[in-house]
Amino acid sequence: MGPSSESDDGELPPGPDGLPVLGNTHQYIKQPTGFFDELATYGDVVHCEFPRIDAVAVFHPEYVGDVLLEQSTYERWNFDELKELFDYEIAPRGLTFTRGEEWKRQRHFLQPMFGLNRLEGFSSAMVDATERLVEEWDDGEEIAVNKEFSRLTLSILTNSLFDFDLGERRESITDAAEELQAMADMSGAGAVEMLLPSWVPTHRNRRYKQAMDAFDATVEALISERRANPGQYDDLLTMMLEKEDDHEYSMSDEEIHDHLITFLIAGHETTAMALTFTWLLLATHPEERSRLETEVTTVLDGPPTAEDLSDLSVTEHVAKEAMRLYPPAGMLFREAIEDAELGGYHIPEGTKILLPQFTVHADDRWFDAPDKFRPERFTATRSDERPDFAYFPFGGGPHQCIGMHFAMMELKHIIPIIARRVDFELLSSPQPEINMELTLQPAEDVRMRVHK
Numbered sequence: 001m002g003p004s005s006e007s008d009d010g011e012l013p014p015g016p017d018g019l020p021v022l023g024n025t026h027q028y029i030k031q032p033t034g035f036f037d038e039l040a041t042y043g044d045v046v047h048c049e050f051p052r053i054d055a056v057a058v059f060h061p062e063y064v065g066d067v068l069l070e071q072s073t074y075e076r077w078n079f080d081e082l083k084e085l086f087d088y089e090i091a092p093r094g095l096t097f098t099r100g101e102e103w104k105r106q107r108h109f110l111q112p113m114f115g116l117n118r119l120e121g122f123s124s125a126m127v128d129a130t131e132r133l134v135e136e137w138d139d140g141e142e143i144a145v146n147k148e149f150s151r152l153t154l155s156i157l158t159n160s161l162f163d164f165d166l167g168e169r170r171e172s173i174t175d176a177a178e179e180l181q182a183m184a185d186m187s188g189a190g191a192v193e194m195l196l197p198s199w200v201p202t203h204r205n206r207r208y209k210q211a212m213d214a215f216d217a218t219v220e221a222l223i224s225e226r227r228a229n230p231g232q233y234d235d236l237l238t239m240m241l242e243k244e245d246d247h248e249y250s251m252s253d254e255e256i257h258d259h260l261i262t263f264l265i266a267g268h269e270t271t272a273m274a275l276t277f278t279w280l281l282l283a284t285h286p287e288e289r290s291r292l293e294t295e296v297t298t299v300l301d302g303p304p305t306a307e308d309l310s311d312l313s314v315t316e317h318v319a320k321e322a323m324r325l326y327p328p329a330g331m332l333f334r335e336a337i338e339d340a341e342l343g344g345y346h347i348p349e350g351t352k353i354l355l356p357q358f359t360v361h362a363d364d365r366w367f368d369a370p371d372k373f374r375p376e377r378f379t380a381t382r383s384d385e386r387p388d389f390a391y392f393p394f395g396g397g398p399h400q401c402i403g404m405h406f407a408m409m410e411l412k413h414i415i416p417i418i419a420r421r422v423d424f425e426l427l428s429s430p431q432p433e434i435n436m437e438l439t440l441q442p443a444e445d446v447r448m449r450v451h452k
Helices: 025-030 032-040 061-069 080-086 100-114 116-136 145-161 167-183 189-194 203-228 236-245 253-283 286-299 306-311 313-325 380-385 404-421
Strands: 045-050 053-058 074-076 142-144 331-336 340-342 345-347 352-356 423-426 434-436 440-442 447-451
Touching: 025 032, 025 045, 032 045, 032 053, 032 352, 032 434, 053 061, 061 074, 061 331, 061 340, 061 352, 100 116, 100 236, 100 253, 116 145, 116 306, 116 404, 142 145, 145 167, 145 253, 145 404, 167 203, 167 253, 203 236, 203 253, 236 253, 253 286, 253 313, 253 404, 253 423, 253 440, 286 313, 286 404, 306 404, 313 404
Parallel strands: 053 352
Antiparallel strands: 045 053, 074 331, 142 447, 331 352, 340 345, 423 447, 434 440
16 A cells, blocks of 8 residues: 555645634644644544644654655754743754754754764773663562663663763653653643643643753753863764854853753663563563564673674664564654645645554554564665655755764663563563653553563
8 A cells, every 4th residue: 555645736634623712622632642643544644633743653764764855845843833832942052952053953963963973982881880770670570660770771872972980860860751741741631731831830841840940950060060170071962062262163051951851861861761661572572582682692702891882783673673562752743834745635835744653663554464573674675665754764965963872882881781681571561552752651660570
């Protein structure tokens, strides 16, 4: 089955009926992922509505590629309408929400920190942090793997990109990450509370303000420490500060603050969720766990090094398949900045474009038995048989995730170390309920027993 057939010029995409003012909000709140499954029954380009927002959901890889690659037609949606309506604003000057020339300057400035040559130097930090965590686990101990992996990836990120140990700062960063996730929760009661402006003194709004005030204080302290000790560090934060005297591009404290939010919070939580769901799936698929262990014990003599990563194909396939079934970002957002045509339909300027990875990744046109965990889908041959953008956990085009190579390198270090040292006995449901937050999150902790 190919793309939806083209319609007459000027015709808007089809979609479900909605309520006055609310549009399709009630359907989305009831079951976010199920809502997109329902939308997909209308075709590959489908219209839906929310308060003050006309949106189109895209389900075909060809059209996903059109949106991600055509930067002159589609820009990232920075949620201005929601900021005005609900008085929420998260890192507006960070790399996630800037657009146009400002984004290009920032991306050009930050990209060298994520180059492959630079990333190889982070290998030992990834190994050390993972081995320390495994040593902390007692044989027979029950742990929440989502929280343990969040702790691990935050430690790796701060040591690798910001060259500091968390110490007392850990709590302010993790609290901010948790409250940002909660503020973006669009499932059930969380969506209802999200519709209230931030000045309404709800319990969630108070927690959010307290957490972000503490995080702001941590960031200000880090910036002050760097300025007081010039020349002692070689990391991303130092790069941002030292460029202040560069007349071509100077970063304000507001930009630095928002970049730190972007990398410290979004950067560690996405990888933590990829690890959580990887081990959830491996715990329920012993044959795949055995294949992984065989690779780890035959390819590696000890902890992985940067030179070993290209030989860890099974490890890579396992991680990619976990991100197919549970894409950490869940959905990407764009906005038509001019009138456009997509899949034969007219897309008016200002339309918000929704790219639901979790639905496209589960389409049986591109993946046989898409609900099954089958890492062999990601061999080179089978990957080449699929259309581009049938799988896009890191996005694509000019805005492809700047930390993609860092995240994959991290996964290919952490997974083998744990596979050599630990077996996990799953104590939670093998199919947890999922919340749509800043990242896809299990509604409850994923609990496992450690067997060393």
